[in-house]
Amino acid sequence: MSSEPAADIVIALEIDDPALADQLATLLGSVAGLRLAAPGEQATAAIVARNRDTAGGGDFELTPRELDVLALLAEGASNKMIAQRLGISVHTAKFHVGSLLDKLDATGRTDAVAHAARRGVINL
Amino acid sequence: MSSEPAADIVIALEIDDPALADQLATLLGSVAGLRLAAPGEQATAAIVARNRDTAGGGDFELTPRELDVLALLAEGASNKMIAQRLGISVHTAKFHVGSLLDKLDATGRTDAVAHAARRGVINL
DNA sequence: GATGAAACTGGCCGGATGGGCAGGGCCGGG
DNA sequence: CCCGGCCCTGCCCATCCGGCCAGTTTCATC
Numbered sequence A, B: 001m002s003s004e005p006a007a008d009i010v011i012a013l014e015i016d017d018p019a020l021a022d023q024l025a026t027l028l029g030s031v032a033g034l035r036l037a038a039p040g041e042q043a044t045a046a047i048v049a050r051n052r053d054t055a056g057g058g059d060f061e062l063t064p065r066e067l068d069v070l071a072l073l074a075e076g077a078s079n080k081m082i083a084q085r086l087g088i089s090v091h092t093a094k095f096h097v098g099s100l101l102d103k104l105d106a107t108g109r110t111d112a113v114a115h116a117a118r119r120g121v122i123n124l
Numbered sequence C: 001g002a003t004g005a006a007a008c009t010g011g012c013c014g015g016a017t018g019g020g021c022a023g024g025g026c027c028g029g030g
Numbered sequence D: 001c002c003c004g005g006c007c008c009t010g011c012c013c014a015t016c017c018g019g020c021c022a023g024t025t026t027c028a029t030c
Helices: A017-030 A063-073 A081-085 A092-105 A108-119 B020-031 B064-074 B079-086 B090-104 B109-118
Strands: A011-016 A034-036 A045-049 B007-014 B032-038 B043-048
Touching: A011 A017, A017 A034, A017 B007, A017 B032, A017 B109, A063 A108, A063 B109, A081 A092, A092 A108, A108 B109, B007 B020, B020 B032, B032 B109, B064 B079, B064 B090, B064 B109, B090 B109
Parallel strands: A011 A034, A011 A045, B007 B032, B007 B043
Antiparallel strands: A045 B043
């Protein structure tokens, strides 16, 4: 293995705004001596948003009930647990989870909490 | 969408480590479409240190392979996807996920990524 | 050579998950 | 009054998940 004198600086993008994140990813992707972090990778530094601008594209509105199940989802709760905690039936829990997956554009509950955490909808 | 780079992205450096800050300043200073913020200037984004020292008591010893599947887990990947991405069988993927659940004290894969994110093992 | 850890693979099975279908009630805007 | 959104519930079904059993190889250490 060719050991370079200085390893690349690994930078994680923690930007809510998809457009801005994409711009930065493009700009930084071609910079030598610097590399974007893969999901889950330990980064040296992170880029965070500074000014809170109203997100134009990825704007979604979760209903109060959906926020409830999302919080429980982040705790690793099963549909049965969600139903018990919220005093609703398992079917309704699945119903809300389904809406969450749709609105968050997630393939599963794990992906849903990851996306929500990335966008700052929930706080892990 | 023809989005023209109307204005440069202004980035503030908020790094304690002078050496790292200097490196980043040098690297980013030569990137077109992006400039560093003047002192006190309103920045679009900020770069913060993500150097987490996990040394201490509660530190996990996840094997390299387990870190691989954990990263994919954070992307919402199914066992099948993990197997394909890693070039292993679904059984082995499930095996590693099982070890992960055990070591992270999680009840499921969703709980596992939440715990891992909370403890800084991964960054979403 | 033995011993252990890590990685890998297989089968089996109960339960959870996700998506589809179908309803219902409540409430506010047009 | 009717329509739409939100919330709730039921059933069916293919798939996935997690845990159990079993085995293999490779590698480093003793």
